[in-house]
Amino acid sequence: MPELKKMVQAVPILLGTYRTRRFPELYVRARRIPNQLDTMTGIVLFTAGRQDAYEEYQEAVLGGYSIDKIGEYLSKNKLNKISDLYQDDSVRIWGTTVEGSWKKVEPGDVALVYREGNLITRAQIVATLENLDLARGLWSSGPNWDEENPWRYLVFLSDVEKIDVDIEEFNTLLNYDSSYYPQGFTRVAEKRIIRLENENDTVENTISDLTGSGKKVHDIDEGEQEESDITMDQFRDELIQASEDGKRPREFERLVAEAFSRLGFEAQWIEGGNDTDVKITSPVHAIVEAKARGGSRGISNMNASRIARHRDQHDAEYGFVVGRHFPPSSIQDAEENDLTTIRTKELGEFLSKRHRFGIPPEELMKILQRPGGVQDDRLDQLDEYVQTRLDSVRTVLAILEALDRSRDRPKDPSALQNIILGMTEDADVLPSKKEIQQSIDFLSYPGIGLLERNKDGYRLKTSHQNAIKILESIKSFFDEILED
Numbered sequence: 001m002p003e004l005k006k007m008v009q010a011v012p013i014l015l016g017t018y019r020t021r022r023f024p025e026l027y028v029r030a031r032r033i034p035n036q037l038d039t040m041t042g043i044v045l046f047t048a049g050r051q052d053a054y055e056e057y058q059e060a061v062l063g064g065y066s067i068d069k070i071g072e073y074l075s076k077n078k079l080n081k082i083s084d085l086y087q088d089d090s091v092r093i094w095g096t097t098v099e100g101s102w103k104k105v106e107p108g109d110v111a112l113v114y115r116e117g118n119l120i121t122r123a124q125i126v127a128t129l130e131n132l133d134l135a136r137g138l139w140s141s142g143p144n145w146d147e148e149n150p151w152r153y154l155v156f157l158s159d160v161e162k163i164d165v166d167i168e169e170f171n172t173l174l175n176y177d178s179s180y181y182p183q184g185f186t187r188v189a190e191k192r193i194i195r196l197e198n199e200n201d202t203v204e205n206t207i208s209d210l211t212g213s214g215k216k217v218h219d220i221d222e223g224e225q226e227e228s229d230i231t232m233d234q235f236r237d238e239l240i241q242a243s244e245d246g247k248r249p250r251e252f253e254r255l256v257a258e259a260f261s262r263l264g265f266e267a268q269w270i271e272g273g274n275d276t277d278v279k280i281t282s283p284v285h286a287i288v289e290a291k292a293r294g295g296s297r298g299i300s301n302m303n304a305s306r307i308a309r310h311r312d313q314h315d316a317e318y319g320f321v322v323g324r325h326f327p328p329s330s331i332q333d334a335e336e337n338d339l340t341t342i343r344t345k346e347l348g349e350f351l352s353k354r355h356r357f358g359i360p361p362e363e364l365m366k367i368l369q370r371p372g373g374v375q376d377d378r379l380d381q382l383d384e385y386v387q388t389r390l391d392s393v394r395t396v397l398a399i400l401e402a403l404d405r406s407r408d409r410p411k412d413p414s415a416l417q418n419i420i421l422g423m424t425e426d427a428d429v430l431p432s433k434k435e436i437q438q439s440i441d442f443l444s445y446p447g448i449g450l451l452e453r454n455k456d457g458y459r460l461k462t463s464h465q466n467a468i469k470i471l472e473s474i475k476s477f478f479d480e481i482l483e484d
Contacts, residue, residue, distance in 0.1 A: 041203040042109040045182040064090035073134035084309045085126045095135050095151030096185035102153035104187045110207050114182040119165040122213045123157040161213040215273030220261040232355040236348040243324040243344040246294035253277040256290040256322050263354050264361035276310045287316045291323035298325025308337040331373035342374045395431040395439045404464035409457030413437045
């Protein structure tokens with residue numbers, strides 16, 4: 001039972017991290033330090049009203065430019081970063097002269113293009129850049145170029161999709177006047193975004209519903225999974241079956257998100273779009289790619305470098321790939337890109353052990369975070385952790401029994417150790433004085449409050465039977481130990 005002081009401060013001591021309605025004060029969840037992902041998704045509007053502007057939009061946004069075309073105007077470092085954002089060597093860019101609005105734009109914002117009473121395109125902003133040389137190289141030969149007022153403030157777009165939405169529908173959604181129409185380049189005011197999210201769903205989901213395009217973000221609630229009628233074994237079987245069916249990729253993505261939620265992580269399923277499939281936001285920040293395959297060869301072409309780019313774009317600490325099977329070449333590819341591959345078979349083992357023993361996600365991350373493939377050696381590592389936890393529980397129960405049997409109040413761990421020695425026929429399983437002291441600290445912790453010490457020594461504050469009931473209610477795996 002190492003690092004007891006740290007565990008005591010975190011409260012889950014010995015028993016790990018868990019949920020309980022009867023003991024809410026005992027549940028502590030690690031929280032991620034806020035970063036740019038915690039900022040609100042915005043909506044950016046720009047227009048392609050005039051015919052010449054529409055033609056420029058068709059070239060720059062719908063068509064895009066090759067990496068070679070923009071490369072001569074960028075430093076090597078910036079070019080590499082931009083290249084990583086695009087898979088098809090087609091860089092979509094729009095420029096503006098409106099510095100004030102442009103400065104408010106953030107990667108991840110939704111972009112909408114307006115023309116003649118309709119929103120005609122939806123895209124996602126992936127980067128911004130001020131670069132007069134690039135703007136001049138792309139557009140200075142056109143009839144609308146103004147050297148005194150150039151389009152030097154650039155936004156880079158991905159996931160470009162054509163849509164057809166009447167502007168009045170958008171106005172109603174954002175609480176604009178019915179006669180409003182976009183003029184130039186603007187980012188919707190924060191107060192309207194806040195109102196939209198308060199009255200609807202997230203910005204991404206609401207705009208997806210409005211336009212019939214783009215991605216949706218679904219928060220997966222662990223509590224809902226725990227209360228569902230599907231048993232853990234049934235869910236695990238469904239997860240594995242979906243991973244083996246190439247015709248069920250979307251369902252598999254959802255199941256993978258639910259699996260991480262059942263493991264205690266805060267997870268989101270990203271439905272649609274060309275981005276990652278699952279995002280983990282706590283207690284770590286990670287992305288997960290879900291790969292369903294029908295063939296027995298497994299995931300032989302997972303494109304690890306692309307997944308690594310998604311991880312970096314999301315500013316995530318870790319990247320995972322989940323599928324039915326990974327050949328050695330794919331595992332090596334993942335390791336070279338600092339990714340971890342997880343077969344659904346192993347993920348199912350994690351789920352079963354989490355369900356049975358309440359293993360906190362922080363402990364699971366110690367096993368998952370190392371790049372490469374999750375195989376039997378990592379499962380052995382998890383089994384060793386579980387065994388340590390079970391040994392800790394046996395020590396706690398032995399102390400409770402010793403205190404109940406003893407006529408005198410033991411004054412220190414040595415006295416308790418002697419009592420426990422008299423209770424067991426196997427001296428090899430006798431807990432050390434350090435382990436006994438750690439268990440005493442646990443039982444004495446204010447959130448537990450089963451043990452107290454005064455000048456006469458240690459004593460239980462409740463009956464032995466009631467103490468067992470309290471511990472049973474805290475953690476289900478006491479059942480297995482109590483049957484020994």
